[in-house]
Amino acid sequence: QKEVEQNSGPLSVPEGAIASLNCTYSDRGSQSFFWYRQYSGKSPELIMFIYSNGDKEDGRFTAQLNKASQYVSLLIRDSQPSDSATYLCAVPRGSQGNLIFGKGTKLSVKP
């Protein structure tokens, strides 16, 4: 089993809808989780991180963590065409905190 798994998509949602992106991880001891957004041809940009079980909200973004089920999700409310990008889930590994990235889910928001 890969350390961090994401559905590659593409996930297509209409403008204004809620986009739901999911990520599962294999290391039950993982404590922190990160969501990055990467536009085509650009470098990743940190959107949110979450450490505790439950929900964490920041504007239109909500991260949800369920450690018992080993999944973390990202909800984007009121999706906009500008949200169209690849969303990467990442989990730290090792003492230096190297981030292990999933392959990313490509989101397309249709006007």
Place this chain on the structure above:
Amino acid sequence: GAVVSQHPSWVICKSGTSVKIECRSLDFQATTMFWYRQFPKQSLMLMATSNEGSKATYEQGVEKDKFLINHASLTLSTLTVTSAHPEDSSFYICSARGLAGVSYEQYFGPGTRLTVT
């Protein structure tokens, strides 16, 4: 806050030459910097991890004599691609992690697109 710059943003070089890429944390001190490579339509691949003042730790399969990393200060790390070949053409991205606490979030530079002809 948490701004990371890279220079150059793109570079074209001839096969056999060497190219140096700089990564700077502009508004924070970075204990650790990471170098990634990304081929088109593929995911990020970690190449190496560097800490200020010590040797870099390379991922399996990455040639340390070909990809020289120097982390000379808490705000600067450099990656030198030596004797570059066309297969080294890729998008190279650095990231940095700050000093504070045990936070693991990394902030990425804008990337350097390398084309070897």
